[in-house]
Amino acid sequence: MTPDVPTSAGLATYNFAYLDEQTKRMIRRAILKAIAIPGYQVPFASREMPMPYGWGTGGVQVTAAILGPKDVLKVIDQGADDTTNAVSIRAFFQKVANVAVTTKTREATIIQTRHRIPEEKLTAGQTLVYQVPIPEPLRFLEPRETETRKMHALEEYGLMHVKLYEDIAKNGHIATTYAYPVKVEGRYVMDPSPTPKFDNPKMHRSEALQLFGAGREKRIYAVPPYTEVVSLDFEDHPFEIQTFDKPCALCGAENVYLDEVVLDDKGGRMFVCSDTDHCEERCANGHRGHLAYNKEAAE
Amino acid sequence: MTDAPLLKVRDISKFYGARIGCKNVSFDLWPGEVLAVVGESGSGKTTLLNCLATRLMPSSGAVEYRMRDGEMRELSRMSEAERRFLMRTDWGFVHQNPADGLRMAVSAGANVGERLMAVGERHYGNIRETAGNWLGRVEISVDRIDDQPRAFSGGMRQRLQIARNLVTSPRLIFMDEPTGGLDVSVQARLLDLLRGLVQDLGLSAIIVTHDLAVARLLSHRMMVMKDGVVIEQGLTDRVLDDPREAYTQLLVSSILQV
Numbered sequence: 001m002t003p004d005v006p007t008s009a010g011l012a013t014y015n016f017a018y019l020d021e022q023t024k025r026m027i028r029r030a031i032l033k034a035i036a037i038p039g040y041q042v043p044f045a046s047r048e049m050p051m052p053y054g055w056g057t058g059g060v061q062v063t064a065a066i067l068g069p070k071d072v073l074k075v076i077d078q079g080a081d082d083t084t085n086a087v088s089i090r091a092f093f094q095k096v097a098n099v100a101v102t103t104k105t106r107e108a109t110i111i112q113t114r115h116r117i118p119e120e121k122l123t124a125g126q127t128l129v130y131q132v133p134i135p136e137p138l139r140f141l142e143p144r145e146t147e148t149r150k151m152h153a154l155e156e157y158g159l160m161h162v163k164l165y166e167d168i169a170k171n172g173h174i175a176t177t178y179a180y181p182v183k184v185e186g187r188y189v190m191d192p193s194p195t196p197k198f199d200n201p202k203m204h205r206s207e208a209l210q211l212f213g214a215g216r217e218k219r220i221y222a223v224p225p226y227t228e229v230v231s232l233d234f235e236d237h238p239f240e241i242q243t244f245d246k247p248c249a250l251c252g253a254e255n256v257y258l259d260e261v262v263l264d265d266k267g268g269r270m271f272v273c274s275d276t277d278h279c280e281e282r283c284a285n286g287h288r289g290h291l292a293y294n295k296e297a298a299e
Numbered sequence: 300m301t302d303a304p305l306l307k308v309r310d311i312s313k314f315y316g317a318r319i320g321c322k323n324v325s326f327d328l329w330p331g332e333v334l335a336v337v338g339e340s341g342s343g344k345t346t347l348l349n350c351l352a353t354r355l356m357p358s359s360g361a362v363e364y365r366m367r368d369g370e371m372r373e374l375s376r377m378s379e380a381e382r383r384f385l386m387r388t389d390w391g392f393v394h395q396n397p398a399d400g401l402r403m404a405v406s407a408g409a410n411v412g413e414r415l416m417a418v419g420e421r422h423y424g425n426i427r428e429t430a431g432n433w434l435g436r437v438e439i440s441v442d443r444i445d446d447q448p449r450a451f452s453g454g455m456r457q458r459l460q461i462a463r464n465l466v467t468s469p470r471l472i473f474m475d476e477p478t479g480g481l482d483v484s485v486q487a488r489l490l491d492l493l494r495g496l497v498q499d500l501g502l503s504a505i506i507v508t509h510d511l512a513v514a515r516l517l518s519h520r521m522m523v524m525k526d527g528v529v530i531e532q533g534l535t536d537r538v539l540d541d542p543r544e545a546y547t548q549l550l551v552s553s554i555l556q557v
Contacts, residue, residue: 141402154380158387158417162402165409165416168423169445234423 017064017097023047027065027220031211034222039184040152041135046218056089056114057215059131063112066127066211067093072100074108079116079257079274086114103277115178117199119256119278122208124225130193132214135221137181137191157189160232168237177242183230184223192229198241198257203229248273249291251282303365305330305471305503306351311360313346319527320346323360326522326532330470333497333504335518335535337511337550343527344507345475351505352392352473353382367470387414391464395476397456400463401448407434407459408444414467433462437492454485458492465496472497472504478513490516511554515539523547 015021023045030044049057067073073093077085081103089112090101102108105118112129122128138148141159151159160181167175180197184190192203193212203210203223210223223229233239247254249270256278258271270291273279283292304327313320321343328334336344349355351362353374363371367389374382386392394400401410411430412420420426431441437458439451448456457477464472477493478486494517497504508514514521515535522532523544531544542548 141405150379154383156383156417158413161416161421162405162409162413165412165423165426166405169406169408169427233421235421236424 014096016069017067017093018050019047019061019064023061024065027061030220031062031065031222034211034220035209035224037188038223038227039188039190039221041219041221043218044220046215049215050092051088053216054133055085056112056131058213058217058220059112059114059129059215060089060092060213061215062129062211062213062220063089063093063110064097066129067097067099067110069097069099071109072102072107074102074105074111074277075113076111076116076118076275076277077114078259079118080276082276104281105275105277115194115196116257116274117195117202119253119273119275121202122206124207126208128206128208128210130195130210130212132191132193132212132217132219134179135191135212135214135217135219137179137189152188155187157183160189161234164232164234164237168234174233174237174239180239181232183232185228186230189232190221190223190229196242196257197231197239200229200231200239201241205229244271246271247289248279248282249289251279251287251292252289253279253282253287303369304328305332305365306505307361307363307371308351309361309363311347311350311357311362313343313350313355314358319343321350321524321527324522324529325360326529328471328503328505330503331501332520333502333506333518335514335521336505336507336524337509337514337521338524339550340509342524344509344524346527347524348473348475348505348507352390353386354392364471387417388467389469389471391461391469391472393457393460393464393472393474393477395479397448397453397460400460401456403449404447406445406447407439407451410448410459410463411466414463418467429466433466434459436496437462438488452485454481454489457481457489461493461496465500465502468500470503472502474504474506474508476508476510477506478508478510486513493517511539511551523550 026045030042034042047061049060051057075086075090077083093099094101105120110127110129114131136148138151138159141163142148164174178196179191179194180200182190182192182200192200205226207225209225212221231239244258248258250272253273257274259274261270261272263270306328309325311324312322324347336347338344350357362374364374365371408427408430411433412426415426415429431444434441434444439455439458448459478489506517518535521535521538522529525546531538531547539551542551
């Protein structure tokens with residue numbers, strides 16, 4: 001006698017947030033350990049996800065493990081809510097967890113991000129989940145994982161400065177502009193994922209919990225709220241963030257990170273906020289840049 | 300030379316399974332002294348050197364080192380962090396193949412500066428100045444400071460490796476065939492340089508070589524090894540001019556007379 005197999009409803013359903021409960025427990029344990037040792041890369045048994053490596057499998061697993069039915073999810077890719085990666089991951093969690101989603105930074109409880117930190121200051125209770133391609137900041141200087149783990153364990157970080165030295169020797173200034181290495185709570189050197197170094201100061205003593213998931217490399221690390229995050233530098237070449245000559249062409253915002261957009265084949269360009277939510281909200285509040293769409297003029 | 304040895308080696312043995320790497324080697328090394336370890340290839344010279352430099356764990360025996368504060372410490376009882384710190388500050392290790400001791404993909408300046416940055420130097424200008432000085436001391440033109448060692452000749456690489464090791468003013472240098480693979484005129488200049496540096500800095504050194512001429516030029520004292528065992532040791536001139544063991548006599552008489 002075979003038991004009754006539910007035909008239409010049962011078979012094709014997923015567990016809440018796609019991953020099975022045992023996997024979520026395993027990931028949560030890794031996250032707890034990561035939070036307990038800020039900046040330390042905790043190995044975890046990364047699962048196959050229904051997307052290729054490099055598309056955010058690490059971030060998706062972390063999000064799936066911490067997501068609850070009452071959470072409000074926002075997903076950004078390079079600061080934008082409307083790019084392929086962001087739209088797909090948002091749709092994925094709507095489907096497998098039926099959670100509320102938003103594009104508003106303020107309303108989100110969990111923000112999964114690729115390569116940016118939102119312009120708006122994150123607050124206590126929010127969690128920022130980073131998608132990380134290569135978690136090991138020493139990888140390109142020392143390819144042996146056995147050796148880099150030893151270097152972390154013994155706090156041998158001279159090599160990280162060798163990289164910065166090379167930058168200055170070649171370019172006259174520190175030319176690393178993204179994935180800029182940071183030291184967390186005075187102990188572990190950490191790769192902040194390929195965010196522009198413009199965002200590094202936002203990590204310092206952030207009120208939000210920051211979790212980092214690297215799916216292919218099977219590592220999770222974390223920066224708990226109110227943790228010291230210091231960008232590495234030299235005394236005579238201090239850390240500096242990028243600056244932009246012009247404000248955002250659409251909303252006129254200054255001191256934000258801008259993307260370059262090519263307008264035509266005659267060299268026309270404009271610089272706009274990479275954080276689309278921030279830009280839209282400013283436009284809605286009446287801020288105007290020099291290329292902003294002018295409703296009244298159009299009518 | 301003071302009366303307290305810098306390095307005390309007692310009955311060091313290393314076995315690779317049933318095979319002998321080196322067996323029951325004991326000696327003392329005093330500050331400012333250069334000791335050459337000679338022997339044919341396969342005689343256990345490099346195994347001995349690696350055991351002393353903590354790159355290999357000896358099977359038995361003890362190596363004690365006098366730290367800068369004067370305390371004798373047994374190397375095998377130190378934590379790995381202490382050992383690695385010692386290796387990049389108070390010690391140097393010059394490999395036969397410079398590619399093993401250099402970072403081939405970073406510039407000469409960064410190669411020399413790495414040890415400084417590892418011990419906490421964070422001023423780019425100072426690091427660069429020190430690196431430039433050291434390049435000068437090992438006769439590498441300062442305008443090559445931003446070139447990668449890949450672009451250097453074998454002799455230059457070896458000199459760069461020496462500069463990289465000496466930048467933290469170590470007290471003890473291990474050298475494994477430092478002149479191996481270099482042509483004779485380059486060898487001569489390198490030896491000249493090494494002799495000068497050892498004298499100026501009051502370095503102690505243990506040099507492994509199969510080249511008796513290198514031993515004669517650089518070392519005060521020498522040990523002859525055969526089949527993993529030290530068969531003869533004494534002042535370099537004594538051993539080379541009046542070898543007692545049959546094997547040493549053979550070794551000395553095998554030097555090519557040109």
